[in-house]
Amino acid sequence: MKEVYNFSAGPAVLPKAVLEQAQSELVNYQNSGMSVMELSHRSSLFETIIQSAETSLRELMNIPDNYRVLFLQGGASLQFTMVPLNLAAGKKACYISTGSWSKKAISEAKKISGVEVEVLASSEDKKFTYIPKIDREDVPQDAAYVHITTNNTIEGTTYYELPDTGNVPLVADMSSNILSVNYNVADFGLIYAGAQKNIGPAGLTVVIVREDLIGKVDVLSSMLDYSVFAKNGSIYNTPPTFAIYIAKLVFDWVKELGGVSKMEKTNREKASILYDEIANSHLFSSPVEASARSINNIPFVTGDKELDAKFNQEALAQGFENLKGHRSVGGMRASLYNAFPKAGVEALVAFMKKFEAENGGSK
Amino acid sequence: MKEVYNFSAGPAVLPKAVLEQAQSELVNYQNSGMSVMELSHRSSLFETIIQSAETSLRELMNIPDNYRVLFLQGGASLQFTMVPLNLAAGKKACYISTGSWSKKAISEAKKISGVEVEVLASSEDKKFTYIPKIDREDVPQDAAYVHITTNNTIEGTTYYELPDTGNVPLVADMSSNILSVNYNVADFGLIYAGAQKNIGPAGLTVVIVREDLIGKVDVLSSMLDYSVFAKNGSIYNTPPTFAIYIAKLVFDWVKELGGVSKMEKTNREKASILYDEIANSHLFSSPVEASARSINNIPFVTGDKELDAKFNQEALAQGFENLKGHRSVGGMRASLYNAFPKAGVEALVAFMKKFEAENGGSK
Numbered sequence: 203m204k205e206v207y208n209f210s211a212g213p214a215v216l217p218k219a220v221l222e223q224a225q226s227e228l229v230n231y232q233n234s235g236m237s238v239m240e241l242s243h244r245s246s247l248f249e250t251i252i253q254s255a256e257t258s259l260r261e262l263m264n265i266p267d268n269y270r271v272l273f274l275q276g277g278a279s280l281q282f283t284m285v286p287l288n289l290a291a292g293k294k295a296c297y298i299s300t301g302s303w304s305k306k307a308i309s310e311a312k313k314i315s316g317v318e319v320e321v322l323a324s325s326e327d328k329k330f331t332y333i334p335k336i337d338r339e340d341v342p343q344d345a346a347y348v349h350i351t352t353n354n355t356i357e358g359t360t361y362y363e364l365p366d367t368g369n370v371p372l373v374a375d376m377s378s379n380i381l382s383v384n385y386n387v388a389d390f391g392l393i394y395a396g397a398q399k400n401i402g403p404a405g406l407t408v409v410i411v412r413e414d415l416i417g418k419v420d421v422l423s424s425m426l427d428y429s430v431f432a433k434n435g436s437i438y439n440t441p442p443t444f445a446i447y448i449a450k451l452v453f454d455w456v457k458e459l460g461g462v463s464k465m466e467k468t469n470r471e472k473a474s475i476l477y478d479e480i481a482n483s484h485l486f487s488s489p490v491e492a493s494a495r496s497i498n499n500i501p502f503v504t505g506d507k508e509l510d511a512k513f514n515q516e517a518l519a520q521g522f523e524n525l526k527g528h529r530s531v532g533g534m535r536a537s538l539y540n541a542f543p544k545a546g547v548e549a550l551v552a553f554m555k556k557f558e559a560e561n562g563g564s565k
Numbered sequence: 566m567k568e569v570y571n572f573s574a575g576p577a578v579l580p581k582a583v584l585e586q587a588q589s590e591l592v593n594y595q596n597s598g599m600s601v602m603e604l605s606h607r608s609s610l611f612e613t614i615i616q617s618a619e620t621s622l623r624e625l626m627n628i629p630d631n632y633r634v635l636f637l638q639g640g641a642s643l644q645f646t647m648v649p650l651n652l653a654a655g656k657k658a659c660y661i662s663t664g665s666w667s668k669k670a671i672s673e674a675k676k677i678s679g680v681e682v683e684v685l686a687s688s689e690d691k692k693f694t695y696i697p698k699i700d701r702e703d704v705p706q707d708a709a710y711v712h713i714t715t716n717n718t719i720e721g722t723t724y725y726e727l728p729d730t731g732n733v734p735l736v737a738d739m740s741s742n743i744l745s746v747n748y749n750v751a752d753f754g755l756i757y758a759g760a761q762k763n764i765g766p767a768g769l770t771v772v773i774v775r776e777d778l779i780g781k782v783d784v785l786s787s788m789l790d791y792s793v794f795a796k797n798g799s800i801y802n803t804p805p806t807f808a809i810y811i812a813k814l815v816f817d818w819v820k821e822l823g824g825v826s827k828m829e830k831t832n833r834e835k836a837s838i839l840y841d842e843i844a845n846s847h848l849f850s851s852p853v854e855a856s857a858r859s860i861n862n863i864p865f866v867t868g869d870k871e872l873d874a875k876f877n878q879e880a881l882a883q884g885f886e887n888l889k890g891h892r893s894v895g896g897m898r899a900s901l902y903n904a905f906p907k908a909g910v911e912a913l914v915a916f917m918k919k920f921e922a923e924n925g926g927s928k
């Protein structure tokens with residue numbers, strides 16, 4: 203088998219143990235004679251899967267009882283619409299703009315009539331290379347929520363300290379650092395995450411929502427209404443059953459490794475190896491302000507587009523997959539999610555040292 | 566391995582050859598060192614998968630060039646909202662009500678302000694056991710579309726002859742008989758189908774739409790706008806990559822077996838075995854009018870609830886999975902999709918004969 207390290211920002215590397223278990227039972231799940239993909243979503247076998255997925259996620263994130271866990275479709279992008287539709291009808295919705303995905307969330311919210319969108323702060327002035335600070339006084343206390351992106355996948359910044367929003371619920375797009383950085387769910391009114399980074403395959407979205415925030419208004423469509431899915435245990439219509447099954451296996455894998463705090467510790471160690479190399483290098487640099495640097499998505503550049511391209515080309519030939527930076531930032535980006543192995547960062551750093559030596563970098 | 570026949574209405578049985586291929590390359594797709602689930606949706610490996618899926622589907626359904634093929638999320642249920650949002654803003658939307666799913670489509674359309682919903686005909690008077698006829702004169706020629714459900718999964722009826730709607734585009738929920746009954750795409754303005762019956766795993770929706778019908782109006786959300794997905798080759802946000810990969814394998818499997826006409830022929834043969842038994846039986850009967858009987862979902866009853874329950878219990882013990890009828894109809898329902906083997910119908914009929922002999926049925 204070809205040896206590669208997959209730095210993809212998502213869909214991303216999955217735990218080898220999870221893939222091997224899925225493979226072993228793909229045709230015959232628990233001796234049922236059926237694949238998980240063939241199970242009726244109303245069968246007891248699948249009900250056990252989805253309930254066990256929820257139980258494990260509740261345990262991992264220490265989710266309080268007054269929060270509902272929903273397994274939905276449509277990715278974070280559909281949440282950009284569902285959040286204001288469900289929470290901000292006839293109200294003000296506040297956003298902090300920290301990157302491309304925040305901007306999309308804002309632009310989708312603005313399309314909804316009856317929702318007044320206010321951007322409280324933005325770091326676009328410096329190409330989203332930092333996390334803007336806001337004070338409690340900046341938050342209109344009649345707002346339905348303040349929306350943040352806890353980790354900015356493209357720009358490589360992270361909220362390590364949450365803004366104080368007073369009594370206004372914090373809503374977070376946690377797609378790229380859920381289960382990887384240890385947040386306190388009780389600090390949020392709603393958390394959503396596309397699965398394809400730290401949870402499982404693309405096609406599944408996890409929503410964790412305080413139950414008093416939902417079911418207050420008529421929503422345009424049953425399929426966009428959190429309360430419909432909450433009432434039906436996420437099985438209003440046919441859910442993405444196989445993706446939920448893989449998510450369950452990933453949750454169990456994280457539990458086995460010691461939980462989210464342990465994952466964060468390991469992720470910090472992995473990220474440090476790369477950030478230390480960047481700090482010591484005369485060739486590579488990080489475009490991101492030190493205090494905001496993500497441990498999950500680490501962009502770096504040589505400062506020379508041709509050299510970046512050469513690096514990416516040679517890296518790919520060495521089995522470093524998907525290192526090329528997002529087109530809006532350029533350079534390189536290493537996405538180091540939970541399932542990304544430490545050995546992969548070490549190999550990348552060794553390659554960076556070699557590349558620097560060969561390409562005129564000097565200490 | 567436990568021998569079962571899976572009569573589930575969806576998620577449903579998949580071709581064994583497809584599952585085995587998916588299993589063989591689950592951890593290492595085409596010697597890439599990665600699972601399909603780990604591929605970036607922007608990688609050339611995944612682009613080849615999604616393009617090949619579209620090419621095969623176009624070939625199988627003989628889709629004209631002026632139709633777009635979209636791979637979406639949210640199931641048919643989200644289409645209940647997307648269809649009127651995209652096609653009927655400020656217009657009249659007509660529906661023919663032929664079952665539980667038609668009713669849901671109607672009820673979701675009614676939630677959208679600016680869309681005037683008109684139900685042209687309904688078979689609810691006889692518990693949806695037939696397909697109501699409409700004439701061209703019944704169709705308001707200023708309507709945005711006439712919506713039908715080509716196959717009614719719960720009630721077991723099928724449109725074998727399409728209504729004449731004049732110049733008004735026909736929109737079809739084809740979830741339970743796409744690729745199984747051979748329709749002419751050019752007869753429709755839009756076709757949609759949840760994948761989990763004849764296409765692949767749950768979590769994927771296929772939409773086939775005539776391109777002049779989309780991109781005409783502002784839609785509430787990018788994620789609900791067909792034209793956004795059409796412009797982006799279904800990769801506006803991260804698509805359900807693994808489900809699309811399985812769909813591609815299923816499309817190739819259908820091609821290998823000879824295409825949709827061949828599948829319909831085989832499906833008719835499988836269904837005949839069961840319908841013949843029902844016709845000859847003094848115990849079992851079909852609640853559905855003969856001309857409308859589905860070859861994909863075949864409900865049958867003994868006329869005695871306790872005997873139905875006994876049948877279902879004994880059938881399950883023999884490895885006939887998911888035969889229990891939908892709670893709204895009761896009795897039994899055999900879903901015989903493309904991947905359901907003929908041997909399974911023969912085994913069921915043998916079991917029915919035995920059950921009838923043991924339980925007082927007489928010829």
